[in-house]
Amino acid sequence: MEEDIVGMIDESMKMKEGEIIKGIVVKVTSGDILVDVGLKSEGIIPTSEFKRTAIPEQGDEVFVLLEKIEDDEGMVVLSKHKADIMHIWNTIQECYETGECVEGKIVKTVKGGFQVDLGGINAFLPGSQVDFQPVNPDDFIGTTHEVKILKLSEGRRNIVVSRRAILEEDMDKKREETWKKIEKGVVLEGKVKNITDYGAFIDLGGVDGLLHIGDITWGRLSHVSDVLHIGDVINVLILDCNREQQRIALSMKRLTPHPWENIGEKFEVGGVVKGKVVSITEYGAFVELEPGIEGLVHISEFSWTQKVRKPSDFLSLGDMVEVKILNIDEEQQRMSLSIRALMENPWEGARERHPVGSVVKGVVRKFTNYGAFVELEDGIEGLLHIKDISWTKRISHPSDELRTGQDIDCKVLSIDEETHRLSVGLKQMREDPLKKFVEEHAIGDIIPNARITRVLDKGLVVDVGVDGFVPYSQIQNPPKELQREYSIGDKVTVRLIEINEEKRRLVFSQTEYEPVVEESECVDSEEKDNS
Template identity: 40%
Template sequence: MSTASTGNEPKLDRAALAALYEETFRNLEEGTITEGRVVALTKDKVVVDIGYKSEGMIPSDQFSPDDLQALKVGDSLQVYIEECEDDDGNLVLSKEKADKMKIWEELEKLFNEEKSIDGKIISRIKGGMMVDIGVKAFLPGSQIDLHPVRDLDGLVGKTFPLKIIKINHRRGNVVVSRRVLLEETRDKKRQTTLANLKEGQLIQGMVKNITDYGAFIDLGGIDGLLHITDMSWGRVGHPSEMFTVGDRVEVNVLKYDRETGRISLGLKQKSADPWTNVAGKYPIGTRVRGRVVSLTDYGAFIELEPGVEGLVHVSEMSWTHEVRHPSRVVTVGDQVEAAVLNVDPASRKISLGMKQTAPNPWDMIESKYPIGTKIEGKVKSLTDFGAFIGLEEGIDGLIHISDMSWTKHIKHPSELFKKAQKVDAVVLRIDKEKERLSLGFKQLSRDPWDDEIPARYHVSDSVTGKVSKVADFGIFIELEGGVEGLIHISEAGLDGAAKLEEKFKLLDDVTAKIIKVDREERKIALSLREHQSDSDRRQVDEYHSTQGALDQSLGRAAKQSRKKSQAED
């Protein structure tokens, strides 16, 4: 049933009707997000009704292929109002900007509530990394980790939980941090760890850093020090021999100082001290086998069991030759046999000997080279005091300089011997304890001092020889038979500041007087001064003898002359 018009209603003009028409639409603002309904789908557009006087068109390229395929007429859609009317009177909408507005709203909410968001690192830029959290955000290098990261490029493509620390929607700037979250996690772990930490407990940790003196272990937000001396009951040269950064390890809490926060850790304390029964397990004289674990200039360390090492000094490695460095005999990893020489549990030291596992050639030296035996050897080295002669491997004898000649003064062994020269010698003495064998070269011939020299040379005799050496204290004269005599500087008859080397030259002929023949010391002392005095005395005596004969002759002549005069008278 319709209501008839009474004809009394007020008439509305065209402008009023237009205004009334406008009020029937929703009150919409540009730059805001609103909800619309899909009313049509075309190849390149999506038509959306937002309750406005006209529908809005959204380009299809603002949708992903998956979103387009799933989209149906009637679906609700959040859109951004760019313009209510463009130049052509069309409503301009954007899904892309609506999505970004929603993301910014979510980011600001997370920022205000101090919550985290997952972000994917997409590239490395100056000062840090670019991260995708829905919009592009900046992750400063100092905020990536608790410690400086060396390989930043290796992080690209990885996703991490991040915290927004600065946001500016108008400028489109977002700064995020991973370090803040790591610090929060570390602090929570630290509080939990400290609350439960007790001395003597076993705790799991991760090797965080290695130094020369130990390893720092992350126990869960707090670090403890595992000192090198607490890593093993045995010797550890460097912590890196046992650990690498990142290793998981179970350690014992040795000490926890709540005031300073310092935590001392131990690894070896998890097992019993192997040195407790070392003295009973390795008595002196026992033969043992072990592995060479390290070498030093003075010896080799042998591991007998985990935590127990002994030292073989270089002097205990071989009977047969002098070892200058242990690397000449063994290498790290070798299995060797040794004898226990000494055990000091208090100092945690075991002295070992490798040569003691083989026969000592010096035990047979007396039977092999009896005193008086003539031997043949080769000169191995020359020193100021003698020549070392090699008889066999590890057995050397010494010809002392005093046993090189009966008659000559030898200043240096090189006057008689050269290195590698074959020589004969006589065994004089054997000291098995000190491993010394004394040899004699002059003993190969009879001692001329027994009878020959004392019979040939007598005190007061004048002898002639050649200068063989000139020393500071005198001149050596080689006499007949190869024996040497010495003219001491006090017997050289020098005048004033004259020097021996200026007056006497090698091989000069010199005549001197024998003033001493010492059979015990095997020395002949000569004197030029006394020889000259004797010569002068003889000349005076000869003069007086000649003058007396002349006087007698003149006297007889005078007497005869007087007798003749008397006879004439």
């Protein structure tokens, strides 16, 4: 007995207050637990201190904090809660020093972040350290996560932790594994992470690659979101990669054959197909026959009869149209299409309906500086050149003699069904007054009452049923300035001295003799007249 007492005294001498020691549960009541730690008396610990662990049973070993070897009443003072806190703090400090992570439960939001319970010790988790992206706080309250200790102040018991640091470490490992797989030509699975106007960023496993909008599909794409959505899991082909610059170019469309491969097996010249209008330009419309295969309907191939000035007046984006294939250029990947080729061509048989020399009725539709276009029937117009409007009048612009919408009778001068060109004449509806004059007159004839229509420096222009010219040298007693002696409307008697049907020229003289008229004088006078 004496030896046991001495042993207990020796053992108690080894124990120090403030240390964690091991004890044996000797009794469990509804409110207290009696623990023997080898001192002269047992310590009593309230069961409330075991709220983080199960209530021990008699004979179980427990670790407790020795607060006092003997209090005023001679009792040993023990604490299970403080032992747990000290143990947790030691663990936290060790993890901080080694860089290991600890487990914590997010219990509530505080200013700038969250309060995290590290097993009885509170820590601060900044909002920026929760995830890579801003989060909804309500989604994290009550959740448990592994965190890394960023800052520890033992004196103030101030602890700052980060969940993001753990995610970054995991991401670095994942990224390293992913880069081992990445090389040109490899097909990988990825998740759509972000969508922009020019493409989508694909997460390949910690490493992002760019899937350009032009590499999503062979067909036209207005916006990436028409095909992809954030979170979509897709397969992509690596087109190019540069780890140093952290750039990866991806493609979806190249996982499928190019639509122009074996184009001849799918489409042929002369074939009739349906397509969708996907683009409209000033010169026509592009029609998609299938994704990646488009053809151009030039504005000239819209209609035989309608004068289409703006393609958008004839077609709209999204319209489904039936077209005929005119040409396929497999090398250039171009296709020419036609809408009007499926309509009746008004030019077929036009030569039989409007033979050269026939008189036709038409409507003046528009003017140019060189003539007027006359519509003979839907889809067929003829050019009435300004020189074919009148035999005698000098016309500056066709609108001087015609008006749009005017009905006229004219004669077909030429027609070409292949080039869709037809010319008509208005003056040809009447007899050529020059031809008639030549038939009725000869050189030397006297023409009375020739009316002056123009007075020029080089001579007089007279009307004898057709225009003729009296050179200055052929005027009787000519004054220095003809304008002082002659006026428009005056009538004179002249003699015919030259006829040139090819140049449509008549030359007259006022003198009683018939000298030879120099060619240069006539030419100069006509040039002056034309000016």
